[in-house]
Amino acid sequence: MPAVEDTLTAAETALAEAVVKGEWYDAGGEPVRGGLLRRMLLGGFAWPGGEPDPRGIRLRNAELRGGLDLSEVETRLPLHLVDCRTSEPVLLTGAHLSTVDLSGLVGNNVVAVEARFDRALLLMGARLRAGTADGVLNLAGASVGSVVDVSGAHLISTHPEAPAFHGNNLVTGAGVFLNRGFRAEGGGPLGTIRLSGARIGGQLNLGGAWLVNADGPTLVGDYLCTRSNLMLNQGFHAEGRHENGTLRLVGAEIGGRFAGEDGHAFAAEPRDLVLNLGQVRVAGTVQLPASFTPGLVQLDGLTYTGVPRRTELAEWLDLLAHRTSHYASQPYLQLAEAHRAAGNERDVRRIHLARQRDLLRRGHLPPGGRLWHRVAGLTVGYGYRPAVALVWWAGVVALSVLLVAGIAGPAGLAVHIGQSGRCTLVEQVGLALNTATPLVKTDMQQRCQLDAAGAGGVLVAASWVLQALAWAFVTLFVAGFTGLVRKPG
Structure with missing residues (x-):
């Protein structure tokens, strides 16, 4: 097979000389055969005037x-x-x-x-x-x-x-x-x-x-x-x-x-x-x-x-x-x-x-879990805002005072135990606090009560509901404060 270098074009010859010198060659748009470049890199090319410079082609x-x-x-x-x-x-x-x-x-x-x-x-x-x-x-x-x-x-x-x-x-x-x-x-x-x-x-x-x-x-x-x-x-x-x-x-x-x-x-x-x-x-x-x-x-x-x-x-x-x-x-x-x-x-x-x-x-929550999640969110901010439960509890206290002192008292349904006569305003407020503060009790419950006869029965039932809510909100506050209602997922 004839050597490729025997038939080099002028541009290819100039390239070969530049490689030996370690210089750049600008072909000016002239063609250079890819097969020639392959031969140069394979080591079988007859370089003019020496070996290729380490700087390459x-x-x-x-x-x-x-x-x-x-x-x-x-x-x-x-x-x-x-x-x-x-x-x-x-x-x-x-x-x-x-x-x-x-x-x-x-x-x-x-x-x-x-x-x-x-x-x-x-x-x-x-x-x-x-x-x-x-x-x-x-x-x-x-x-x-x-x-x-x-x-x-x-x-x-x-x-x-x-x-x-x-x-x-x-x-x-x-x-x-x-x-x-x-x-x-x-x-x-x-x-x-x-x-x-x-x-x-x-x-x-x-x-x-x-x-x-x-x-x-x-x-x-x-x-x-x-x-x-x-x-x-x-x-x-x-x-x-x-x-x-x-x-x-x-x-x-x-x-x-x-x-x-x-x-x-x-x-x-x-x-x-x-x-x-x-x-x-x-x-x-x-x-x-x-x-x-x-x-x-x-x-x-x-x-x-x-x-x-x-x-x-x-x-x-x-x-x-x-x-x-x-x-x-x-x-x-x-x-x-x-x-x-x-x-x-x-x-x-x-x-x-x-x-x-x-x-x-x-998220994927069962019906009961979704309900509890809503309650926890509204009441204690899912455990990250436990003070919200105290706000709800304060509302229960206010409702309890309104129920006893604002409704039962004027209607004559807040009466002394074992005595005649109506309870004073202070005694009515004390009775309301007894209902709405699960962990704090006064002696008003021993001195004053709601008359359950007639329409008073409705007020008594309402006081029980308020008492249950008070316990619930206090419990939620404690649970939220201690992190019991926080969920990782």
Whole structure:
């Protein structure tokens, strides 16, 4: 077979010379064969005037004729193909490479399934559009020693089931950057960006990204793990359509903070989830303002450190009560624990009251339990406002005084025991207090009583009802004060 270098074009010859010198070569739009680049990296190329410089191949502004197939290639030479274009795929599947820089690439797709990159993988500002089942940028199962930087790139998938960015089980030593004007479209029902099972050694940054999927979720990161922050901020925008969430991160572990300030996400159908953070663990704080989405969210199992930021407590409680798909106690308990750790005891009570109201409104309670829940809420604020029971008890005392001194006394039905004559006003008030104060008794009951004859019988029966209510409210106060009526779920 004749050596490829025997038939080099002028641009290819200049490239070979630049590689030996460790310099950049600008092809000025001239074609360079992808097969030649493969031969250079395999080590069988006859370099002019020496060996290739360790800085590797550094080519700018070239047409990659015939695409680039580096499948299964192993090399230590860095590869920089900046601002190049091709009408064929770039295939890196199974390759073991050093740094690969495809920034500014204009073409269809880059497939690097289970490839290994010892250093960085860069596609900053790339413009890729593809309609194949492999997707647009396919890094499934790949390993990258440093960063994956696709900031500013536009990835558009026209295949009904292929993602724009496929990163399931991707492993990186540093961050993944899909920010600063990054745009991804398409992907179908399985998602525009797929990062399920990925292990990211730094932050996952989608700040300012624009994600659109008319037929499915825009980000699927089930059991994703990041060592640092998850950034959905700085103008982040997502539009999708899926019942389990436009953004789905079930079971993910975020090693830093969850940042959603100035971000926005939407679902095409009002009944669909927008943000699914079920069972997500965030090592840092959660910054999720109410403006992030007007739609439904799933927060059951979400844990985090500190009080949620960039949102007021009232907004967070409204989110839990009215923009979650069902009642769950865990989000309230997590929020209460965060405020308790911050020393906000008044807010803790406020959160628990909101939780109990939500339980009454949407929770699963038996009929008897629902009735008791209503009573506990009205009388002692579910155990978090026991003083309310004292207010009710004070009302019973007032009614008792009105009954005895305001009705029975003027009607001549409050009489002395064993003596003739009516009870004095002081004696009538004392009798009323005996009825309405279960734990405090005066001797008025031995000196004065209600005449049960005739209409007085009705008043006697009413006094018994008031006495029962007094006992009930005092008991509820004690139970609420000691926490006996508080429920954890």
